[in-house]
Amino acid sequence: MLQLEQELKNNAYPGRGIVIGRSDDGRKAAIAYFIMGRSVNSRNRVFVTEGEGIRTQAFDPAKLTDPSLVIYAPVRVFAAGQGTDTIVTNGDQTDTVYEGLSRGLTFEQSLRSREFEPDGPNYTPRISGLVHIQDGGFDYCMSILKSNDGDPSCCNRYTFAYDKPAAGEGRFIHTYMHDGNPLPSFQGEPKKVAIQGDIHSFAGMLWESLNEENKVSLFVRFVDIATGRYETRILNKNQ
Numbered sequence: 001m002l003q004l005e006q007e008l009k010n011n012a013y014p015g016r017g018i019v020i021g022r023s024d025d026g027r028k029a030a031i032a033y034f035i036m037g038r039s040v041n042s043r044n045r046v047f048v049t050e051g052e053g054i055r056t057q058a059f060d061p062a063k064l065t066d067p068s069l070v071i072y073a074p075v076r077v078f079a080a081g082q083g084t085d086t087i088v089t090n091g092d093q094t095d096t097v098y099e100g101l102s103r104g105l106t107f108e109q110s111l112r113s114r115e116f117e118p119d120g121p122n123y124t125p126r127i128s129g130l131v132h133i134q135d136g137g138f139d140y141c142m143s144i145l146k147s148n149d150g151d152p153s154c155c156n157r158y159t160f161a162y163d164k165p166a167a168g169e170g171r172f173i174h175t176y177m178h179d180g181n182p183l184p185s186f187q188g189e190p191k192k193v194a195i196q197g198d199i200h201s202f203a204g205m206l207w208e209s210l211n212e213e214n215k216v217s218l219f220v221r222f223v224d225i226a227t228g229r230y231e232t233r234i235l236n237k238n239q
Helices: 003-007 093-104 107-111 198-207
Strands: 017-022 028-036 045-052 053-058 075-080 083-089 125-136 138-149 153-163 169-174 191-194 215-224 230-236
Touching: 003 191, 017 125, 017 138, 028 083, 028 198, 045 215, 045 230, 053 138, 053 191, 075 093, 083 093, 083 215, 093 107, 093 125, 107 125, 107 138, 107 153, 125 169, 125 230, 138 169, 198 215, 198 230
Parallel strands: none
Antiparallel strands: 017 028, 017 169, 028 215, 045 053, 053 075, 075 083, 083 125, 125 138, 138 153, 169 191, 215 230
């Protein structure tokens, strides 16, 4: 099991990342999403609350050049019968999953209509997660849609499902293996990582571990598995 602190400190540019798991006391579902940026357009963002989720917003509207891949709702919550689904993604596929669930599609089925981002030569992967909480239990899924080793003529689709997650254990998926030109897409299954501490110490560790120059915003939510009540922390570099 890897330590998130070291994974992040040893990688100057993982891009955007999703962490999902179970708190070490076993009581909470832990969800984290961070964004980083190398361009002015990517760095000119903040997370703001929208309903039960969040949205990206331009910090300085005058500097916003192309909103298509940087302005979206990373987190939305869908009421699923007696339970709830928290959707977290690195793009507007959050809405695709939400609309798919409302039509009775699964997480995986909903994402079949999408592929990696059209930002060649990087072809940034679309990473997504879904946390389902119901009747005092929870499970989660993760997905990555990416080009075939940089070839945009083929989209490779991977979905990973985790039932009855163990306390103190989570999974971490991010868009890029490391910095580069072009940026190399994430490879392999989501990394097994330790989930430690309460929401404040966990969020603080993540924020301090992200590269100071490239980090932009961080969202962390701990959801009580028994009650569904949640606590959220949002950290923005732009203030």
